[in-house]
Amino acid sequence: MFNTILIANRGEIACRVIATARRLGIRTVAVYSDADAGARHVRLADRAQRLGPAPAAQSYLNIEAVIGAALASGAQAIHPGYGFLAENAQFARRCAQAGLVFIGPPPEAIEAMGAKDAAKRLVVQAEVPVVPGFDAPGADDAQLIKAAGGVGYPLLVKAAAGGGGRGMRRVDAPDGLADAIAGARRESLAAFGDDTLLLERYVTGARHVEVQVFADAHGNALHLFERDCSVQRRHQKVVEEAPAPSLSDTQRTAMGAAAVRAAQAVGYRGAGTVEFLLAPDGAFYFLEMNTRLQVEHPVTELVTGLDLVEWQLRVAAGEPLPLAQADIPRRGHAIEVRLCAEDPARGFLPGVGRLDTLALPAAGPGRRVDTGFETGDSVPSHYDSLLAKLIAWGEDREQARARLLAMLAETATVGVASNVALLERILATDDFAAVQHHTGWLEGVLDGLVAATPPAVDALLAATWRLTSDEQAAALSGHGNDRASPWSLAGPFRVGVPARRTVLWQTADQTQHAITLTGRNDGGYDWQCDDLDGPLDGRRDEATVTVDGPAGQQTWRVWRSGGSFELAGPQRLRLHYLDPLAAEAGEEEAELRLTAPLPGKLVQVAVQVGQQVAKGDLLLVLEAMKMEHRIVAPHDGVIESVGGATGDFVPAAAVLVSFVPQET
Incomplete structure (x- = not known):
């Protein structure tokens, strides 16, 4: 067995390898880019070596930098994890040349299976059935278009060197084939340095x-x-x-x-x-x-x-x-979900920034959590969006499913959007419970699963009770916890008449909901929302808030960071408290320009200054976190400016496109 290994990866897989190596008495060396200098895998390893700047090509994909780190640290072997260099035959050979053991298959096996077209021909000889398709080496666009008729529709255009869904497009009719080929070639070249494509029947x-x-x-x-x-x-x-x-x-x-x-x-x-x-x-x-x-x-x-x-x-x-x-x-049976930093309600836009709160369920019998992040860590834009994997085991599938749903109810990511609500909804569907799903199932039901649902009044009350109780605790703490002092009251105060206050909440779809509070003589509040009212009463322990509302007594998990609240209970939602003292952004100005939601590379600019566009027209394609993100026109208008050209790297919040309103 080895004395020391280097882990040529990051995130939860690096943490996972460190845990096993430590149990076996093997020392570990973590590598990191500048974006990951304070990452969890760096903190856990026995030693850490810097690779280079944040872009993967200059760090985790830099073969010589990884080899140099291994030699400098005295490692005997390199574990590649998954992604980055894990399936790179050149890297495996370079390890051998440097006297290092590559913890993976021989480079010849990587090459044989790395090209999907050649791999299919190889396994046929081993009497393994393959999907009908077309995989002529080096086929150009015209050959692919001609061969598609013989393959039949629907079909998949796939990157021969690809994996993880990148460089892959489904095509249902001939008129969509040319665009699919162009997009698959572009994405495959960016991801794998090879734009060879093949066709497969879907x-x-x-x-x-x-x-x-x-x-x-x-x-x-x-x-x-x-x-x-x-x-x-x-x-x-x-x-x-x-x-x-x-x-x-x-x-x-x-x-x-x-x-x-x-x-x-x-x-x-x-x-x-x-x-x-x-x-x-x-x-x-x-x-x-x-x-x-x-x-x-x-x-x-x-x-x-x-x-x-x-x-x-x-x-x-x-x-x-x-x-x-x-x-x-x-x-038994085990089920895993991938908790990702992405916002399903906004077209799965990746989430980047600081994890003000990362609440993950406790591990235990039948419960496992693999993660590369902790509260306070930053999610960089340069890599994939995986935050954690939640895995549940049960004696049977239904027990595992119920256990995983309970784990998700304990999960939140305040400060960075996540797909936790979508995961809950998927597991709760009748189709999943009855094993009626297939590879195209989620796409078919996705709109319904990500559709915003109005917050229940009980949810607004739980958030409001948490807000006011936090304010009251802060006021008491600031005045020596003297409840007799009038300065220890956090809420509004008026002499002779009840004080009123409106608490305004905004949901992820930008709709606003108001709760009106009226002060009571005992220092509490009565609430009113729409045609409903009652006393604002609740209690709180370390993890939950319990309130009495129109639906009776309900217990909610409420996580908070500043004005951002995440709630899990009878409903899962994110709320933002609109502080009346905070400055408001100019909505009209914001509506006339689109900004980059995160740093990325412009891989396609489809418009130019002066061009008239309609709502829904493609404007740009931004590549970030290993995925392409289509940016479309939110309304009709004329392009006033374009903030970059194809191939440009743009920072977060950079103005990509500005509009002149459509004259009517």
Whole structure:
């Protein structure tokens, strides 16, 4: 076994590897960019080495910088995590040249499976079924367009060197093919340095089922069962579970055997994942092989009781696989969700900035949390948006689902938007509970799941009670906790008549809701909202607020940072307190210009000064946090200015486009 390893990654996977290495008595070296100098993985490791500036190309993707950090720190091996250099054959070779062990497969296996077109041809020889399609090497746009008719619609345009849904477009009819090819080439070139594309038939109603495989240097290869990753948005996994529900023993056996054959076909070593499409008729097709550990590996760990990172380390050190196929245990069911810094209500705009509060559920029996962040950390714009993975185990699928919903109810990210409400709604749907979902399911129901719902009066009361109780506590503290002092009263005060106060709340969709408070002689308040009223009464413990409202007594979790409130209870919502003493921004001016929501690169500028646009027209495409974000016109108008050209990097809040109002 190794004495010291370097972890060439960041975030929760770096923290995960550190935990396993520490348990095995192995020292760890973290690497970091300038954006991650104070990150959690840096704080946890035994030693840390700077790689370079924030952009990944100058830090985490800088092969020589990573090799130099390993040599300088005395590491014997490098664990690549997932992403960045994990599937880079050149990096694996460079490790060997430097006398370092690459904790992953041989470079030849990475190359064989890294190109999707070549990988499909290879696994066919191993009698693994593949999706019908077109994968001629180096095909140009005209060849792809001509071949599409033979593949049939709907189809997928895919990056041959891709992964993680990048460089992938679904096309339902011929008139959308040219734009899809152009977008896929652009995204693939930016993500992988290669714009080679292939076509695959889109299997409607299919599920995404993948098999965890492992192989050693002694000729042993096996699988650790399968996972279902069918809940996806834009081909990005959102929810994963193991084992895959509703599979027959015959299907499980056949898929597991096919996955092992695929791994053996390339002389595989270490951890890998063979991904399949499972059609509604029960047929399955090879999609790709990810030559690394997957984000969703914890669900496999929970149902098998095995540490896959430990297996990686032992295999890389030359040891044989710890168990034989027949000895792999499997018990219960596990489900994982990816908590991401993104705002579903605003088109999944990535969230960046300071995590004023990161509330995560406590780990315990059947409950696991993997994260690379803590309260007070900053979420940079240069990398992916994953904040944490919440994983629940149960004796059966329903127990795991209920346990995970309870974990999500304890989760909040104040200061940075997250997808926690969407995750709750997905798990609570009848379709998910009954295993009626597939790879296209989430896109079909997404509008309903992300639609804003008006806040219940009870939610407004819970936030208002928290606000006023905080104000009262601050006033008492500032005056020696003397309740007899009139200066210790936080609320309004008038001589001879009840004092009134209006508390104004704003929701994420910019709608406003008012609660009118009337002071009582006992120092409390009566409230009025719309046609409802009552006394504002509540109590609070460390984590929750309980209030009496129109729906009776309800308990809410209320997190706060300044004027930002996040509530979880009968309803999940974010509220912002509109302080009457705070300056208001000029709404009319803001409506006439669009600013960059986060730092990023302009990969397409579709308009020019003087051009007339209609509401919904594409203006620009901004690449940030490894994804492309389409910016469209919010209303009709004429372009007055454009804040950059294709290829420019723009900072957050930079004015991208300004408008002249449409004359009527």
